[in-house]
Amino acid sequence: MGLAIFGEKVAAKIYLLLAELKSEFSPLLKQFARMEANHGAWFLEASRANGIEPDRAFADNELSYLISQVDEHYANKDFDALIIVQGFIVESLAIATYESFLPIAHKYPGTSGVFQKALDEERYHVDWVVRYLRLRYFDAIDEFRTLAERVNVKGIDCIGGTMMNISEYLDKIGMSGAHCAGAMMDGYTCLLETVGFDQKDATKHVVGMFMPLIRKYRRGEETK
Amino acid sequence: MNIIEELDRSEALLWTILAQFEILAAEQYARSAPELLTPEKQRLVTLLRTRVQGPPELAGTPLEVPVAALMHSVRSSSEAHVLIAQGLFLELIGEAIYRTFGANAATSQPTRALCEAGTAASGRAHAIVPGLLRSRLGTGDILLRAIVNESTPLLSSLDDVGEAIDATYLDRFGVSFADLMGDVAAELIALCLELDVDRRKLVAFLTSALMGDSRR
Numbered sequence: 001m002g003l004a005i006f007g008e009k010v011a012a013k014i015y016l017l018l019a020e021l022k023s024e025f026s027p028l029l030k031q032f033a034r035m036e037a038n039h040g041a042w043f044l045e046a047s048r049a050n051g052i053e054p055d056r057a058f059a060d061n062e063l064s065y066l067i068s069q070v071d072e073h074y075a076n077k078d079f080d081a082l083i084i085v086q087g088f089i090v091e092s093l094a095i096a097t098y099e100s101f102l103p104i105a106h107k108y109p110g111t112s113g114v115f116q117k118a119l120d121e122e123r124y125h126v127d128w129v130v131r132y133l134r135l136r137y138f139d140a141i142d143e144f145r146t147l148a149e150r151v152n153v154k155g156i157d158c159i160g161g162t163m164m165n166i167s168e169y170l171d172k173i174g175m176s177g178a179h180c181a182g183a184m185m186d187g188y189t190c191l192l193e194t195v196g197f198d199q200k201d202a203t204k205h206v207v208g209m210f211m212p213l214i215r216k217y218r219r220g221e222e223t224k
Numbered sequence: 225m226n227i228i229e230e231l232d233r234s235e236a237l238l239w240t241i242l243a244q245f246e247i248l249a250a251e252q253y254a255r256s257a258p259e260l261l262t263p264e265k266q267r268l269v270t271l272l273r274t275r276v277q278g279p280p281e282l283a284g285t286p287l288e289v290p291v292a293a294l295m296h297s298v299r300s301s302s303e304a305h306v307l308i309a310q311g312l313f314l315e316l317i318g319e320a321i322y323r324t325f326g327a328n329a330a331t332s333q334p335t336r337a338l339c340e341a342g343t344a345a346s347g348r349a350h351a352i353v354p355g356l357l358r359s360r361l362g363t364g365d366i367l368l369r370a371i372v373n374e375s376t377p378l379l380s381s382l383d384d385v386g387e388a389i390d391a392t393y394l395d396r397f398g399v400s401f402a403d404l405m406g407d408v409a410a411e412l413i414a415l416c417l418e419l420d421v422d423r424r425k426l427v428a429f430l431t432s433a434l435m436g437d438s439r440r
Contacts, residue, residue, distance in 0.1 A: 182424075183424060183428055200414055204403075204406035204410040208402045211401065214431070
């Protein structure tokens with residue numbers, strides 16, 4: 001829960017930074033930021049109602065690597081890199097875990113509704129990001145590919161690594177961390193395809209980046 | 225003509241391992257899936273039997289234990305196991321290996337020639353296997369259940385082989401297990417989609433098995 005709560009707050013911050021970088025999308029991206037902040041607030045309330053105190057230190061440790069990447073892209077005024085990190089990679093993690101949480105949400109009163117609404121809104125954000133990238137890189141798929149490969153190296157190492165690091169905690173509450181990781185990989189692969197990667201190419205690219213993380217997980221090593 | 229003594233040790237090890245797996249595949253196909261014992265596969269196995277003889281031994285190398293474990297995981301001769309573990313997974317892995325090493329500028333001419341024969345054999349299997357899976361085992365969730373049952377031990381032992389592959393081949397040839405698995409996953413998923421296997425379920429299974437998750 002700590003990661004969900006504080007991760008949503010970081011997501012809100014990222015959308016605010018994105019809003020600063022492209023004024024034409026500023027009102028919408030600020031709205032996205034408010035939605036993400038709401039998710040964090042709902043999750044905090046639901047967490048406390050269930051007597052669960054979010055682990056801030058764990059979340060900070062996981063999120064610090066993400067924040068450093070975000071700051072770097074923002075400093076470079078690299079809107080497209082930042083939108084891939086947030087709109088594709090971070091959202092893929094959120095969607096994969098929220099989807100997997102819903103079947104067991106009944107065990108935690110008050111969580112079903114807020115996780116379902118958050119999931120719906122994350123999908124809405126992703127839909128917009130897909131549309132933006134499709135228009136931006138229409139007839140420029142090679143350029144998109146170069147961008148995605150550049151962003152993914154650190155982005156997947158960071159967010160995929162977090163997925164591996166939370167895997168055993170997900171197992172403990174009755175979810176399957178490995179299933180979530182698979183769902184994240186597949187979800188992210190589908191997003192790359194939607195923007196223009198060939199299906200096999202997207203799979204090869206994403207699997208190639210997750211394999212080192214999977215090996216670390218099997219060895220019981222921290223991924224970051 | 226035996227080529228082992230003229231090869232670099234890491235290439236010789238590669239062919240020692242591939243010969244073991246290809247000979248096992250031919251034996252299993254002969255017993256349980258004769259359609260896969262194609263002329264291309266027979267030619268490859270004949271080449272490997274004549275050209276890959278003697279040392280180097282795997283004993284004492286990082287590859288010894290994981291290769292033995294992988295070999296052990298694919299020994300069943302049931303038709304379902306042979307079609308899935310050998311015909312689907314190991315043929316795709318072989319195809320990725322032959323393609324990668326065959327196109328690698330650092331490999332020797334004998335290796336490239338054997339890779340050409342390997343690519344022809346695994347490519348032929350790749351073309352035949354979907355029809356066999358469809359007619360013998362079914363499609364969709366039924367096929368996925370068979371894939372889960374027959375490939376989990378193989379996948380669980382695969383990452384250890386990968387670690388040894390990286391230790392042996394990454395520096396010299398720039399070949400990484402992650403890249404090989406990316407190739408394999410891309411072909412596997414595309415092939416299974418043609419057989420109506422749910423993509424999300426398949427990817428979740430592959431990830432779980434590779435992560436060694438026994439609580440699925």
